[in-house]
Amino acid sequence: MVTDPLLEIRSISKAFGNLQALDSIDLKVDKGSLIVLLGPAGAGKTTLLRCIAGLENPDAGDVLINGDEVTKWQPNQRDIAMIFDNLALYPNKNGYENIASPLRIAKAPKDQIKSKVDEVAGLLKIEHILDRLPGTFSGGEKQRVALGRAMVREPHFYLLDEPLSSLDFMLRIDLRTELKRLQKELGRTFIFATPDYTEALALADQVVVLMDGKVAQMAPAQELYDKPASKEVARFVGNPAMNVVAAQISGESGDPKLIIGGSSIDLTDSDKTKVPSTKDVEIGLRPTAITLLEGDDSVAAGYAKVSGVVNDLEPLGMHTTVGIEVGGESLVFTVEGVRDYQDGTPISVAIDTSALHYFDPTSGSRL
Amino acid sequence: MPGQKFTWYNGIGLLLALIFALFPVLWMLSTSFKPSDEWVKVPAVWVSGKPTIDNYLTVLAPEVLLEDRGGLDQYDEDGNLKQRSDESSGGGAQGAIADFLTKSAWQSIYGSLILASGGTALSIIVSLMAALAIARYRFGGNFTPFFILSARMFPPAAIAVPFVIMFSDVGASDTYWGLILVYAAVTVPFATWMLKSFIDDLPQEIEEAAMMDGMSRWKAHLFVTIPLIKGGLVATTLFIFILNWSEFLFALVLTYNKVSSIPVQMAKYFSATEGLLYGAQAALATVSIIPLVIIGFLIQKHLVRGLTLGAIKR
Numbered sequence: 001m002v003t004d005p006l007l008e009i010r011s012i013s014k015a016f017g018n019l020q021a022l023d024s025i026d027l028k029v030d031k032g033s034l035i036v037l038l039g040p041a042g043a044g045k046t047t048l049l050r051c052i053a054g055l056e057n058p059d060a061g062d063v064l065i066n067g068d069e070v071t072k073w074q075p076n077q078r079d080i081a082m083i084f085d086n087l088a089l090y091p092n093k094n095g096y097e098n099i100a101s102p103l104r105i106a107k108a109p110k111d112q113i114k115s116k117v118d119e120v121a122g123l124l125k126i127e128h129i130l131d132r133l134p135g136t137f138s139g140g141e142k143q144r145v146a147l148g149r150a151m152v153r154e155p156h157f158y159l160l161d162e163p164l165s166s167l168d169f170m171l172r173i174d175l176r177t178e179l180k181r182l183q184k185e186l187g188r189t190f191i192f193a194t195p196d197y198t199e200a201l202a203l204a205d206q207v208v209v210l211m212d213g214k215v216a217q218m219a220p221a222q223e224l225y226d227k228p229a230s231k232e233v234a235r236f237v238g239n240p241a242m243n244v245v246a247a248q249i250s251g252e253s254g255d256p257k258l259i260i261g262g263s264s265i266d267l268t269d270s271d272k273t274k275v276p277s278t279k280d281v282e283i284g285l286r287p288t289a290i291t292l293l294e295g296d297d298s299v300a301a302g303y304a305k306v307s308g309v310v311n312d313l314e315p316l317g318m319h320t321t322v323g324i325e326v327g328g329e330s331l332v333f334t335v336e337g338v339r340d341y342q343d344g345t346p347i348s349v350a351i352d353t354s355a356l357h358y359f360d361p362t363s364g365s366r367l
Numbered sequence: 368m369p370g371q372k373f374t375w376y377n378g379i380g381l382l383l384a385l386i387f388a389l390f391p392v393l394w395m396l397s398t399s400f401k402p403s404d405e406w407v408k409v410p411a412v413w414v415s416g417k418p419t420i421d422n423y424l425t426v427l428a429p430e431v432l433l434e435d436r437g438g439l440d441q442y443d444e445d446g447n448l449k450q451r452s453d454e455s456s457g458g459g460a461q462g463a464i465a466d467f468l469t470k471s472a473w474q475s476i477y478g479s480l481i482l483a484s485g486g487t488a489l490s491i492i493v494s495l496m497a498a499l500a501i502a503r504y505r506f507g508g509n510f511t512p513f514f515i516l517s518a519r520m521f522p523p524a525a526i527a528v529p530f531v532i533m534f535s536d537v538g539a540s541d542t543y544w545g546l547i548l549v550y551a552a553v554t555v556p557f558a559t560w561m562l563k564s565f566i567d568d569l570p571q572e573i574e575e576a577a578m579m580d581g582m583s584r585w586k587a588h589l590f591v592t593i594p595l596i597k598g599g600l601v602a603t604t605l606f607i608f609i610l611n612w613s614e615f616l617f618a619l620v621l622t623y624n625k626v627s628s629i630p631v632q633m634a635k636y637f638s639a640t641e642g643l644l645y646g647a648q649a650a651l652a653t654v655s656i657i658p659l660v661i662i663g664f665l666i667q668k669h670l671v672r673g674l675t676l677g678a679i680k681r
Contacts, residue, residue, distance in 0.1 A: 053575075053579060054578075055575050055578070055579075074578070074583065074584065075575070075578040075579055076578050076579070076580075076581045076582055076583055080579065081579060081580075082575075082576070082579040084572040084575070084576060086570060086572055087572075088570060088572035088573045088575065088576040089573075089576075090573065090576075090577075090591065091573075091595065092594060092595060101577075101580050102580040102581055105577075105580050105581035105582055106581055149576075149580070
């Protein structure tokens, strides 16, 4: 017997005026999983979450929860918890009442509310702020209370809209670890929207990349990094962003030659099998696949030597981001330690030719 | 500016502003206790040396005053003063018994309370729903807020005449409900705009959080939105109440003798011999601000901002 997925979205579309916020989105979410919606600002993450929640009516398409068509249902009929990007605590209620609110609305008995709230507060380590108003909370405390308000009930699943976005860097990492622990321990289903790829990779079982209202890629976290479906996804995932440069392919199909910025790149036999048959391509190369050649000019097998001049330098303490210009194309990579190159300094780098990605220059999709 | 020191020149500026704002009120209070010869005396009498409560008697208990002056007997059946030897005037209309001497202002005070409360309640209920529809459901797109306000672009006198005709056709003239409807109609645009701005200030996500927590839309508005805009709601209600309380034109043209309001009554304090009775008008005006002052004190603590402090991350 095939069981229905917990949540199924069938070609949801939504436009605001001329802006196509969502363009025929399909998605399936299984119980107990942690799905991350990843995408830049304006990609449609929030709109998609709001359509799932019932706060927004899609122009077309269906939302199914446990096989029930709920597209026309009101938010309170869907049994979903949501954490908003601005958290939206009730400012006139203290921490306890904020967390208790869903149970009060459901008219749960008093003692049950008390034990539930205490349990959640203990889990989130916020017992000490329960009798205070949200106005006195720190950012992390607000975040935890919002989380508590969602966790106090057991809805079908949780929607989290950039819940960590405004927290300090360290706190964000702490909370994200904790969030993942809670999700696994309690076996709940999370749909988490974020513009931060590190958050996505750290949290997700499955990442859905949204761009311009479309699903750009749906893949497990690592695959997203290793095999981005398009150059937009490739550049969005990873920091510094992947280098994407124009390149030409010549030679016959069995023995292709790759030319970047006028210089030919030596390919190994296994690399050659991955070279597409088109003539003009764009090459994607992660900064991590580029290493600086110092002193000894020789390169190991599987690496190609490229020479150029420094055109950008960004010292970042433990490492330095270096930009080099190779025949009109720019490549960025990082080097350990502090470097003090002047613009125009000639340097050579080794490129890991097995780590090359090929993209169609017009559509941007992976070849 | 928070933390800034309050200096003596701030104090003086504040004092001047206060004097400027409160002078008419002081003058009104002072006049209400002046005998008639001091009302328009030059140079001005600031505080009467021979204060009297006659003005208040004229307004609230004219029968007492009438009794003092010899009772109704001195007037003939048409309300004219019977000829007396010491009366130098030519009698006739000049001595006609004024309407206000036989009828106290209590009816108009009562009328104003009904009209202002009824008109305000109706206006606020309609406006609150309209403001929610516009602010939260983008009802009518961008056009509706402007369209609503257009009703206020005519001078009231321009719509008063059509109202008179319509009201006599449907039998709404000289009724409380008729005037209450008019008061609601003319104040709804203001109230809608004011309430809309308060609702706009409240992050929509707070209501949506309530819906996700299990409330229906109606309940979310009722139990989350409205308590959170309480300060604005109270301010708007007070504002609309004051508008209705002091409304003159519609009350004048749409009422005759069954229904009256304070401003209409005030205009009646006119005597053929003495002209406008400033003292009586000042006395009625003083009486009429008492409810507003009481309400103002009662709701003061609700007129606070910053109620949404801490609701959202900024």
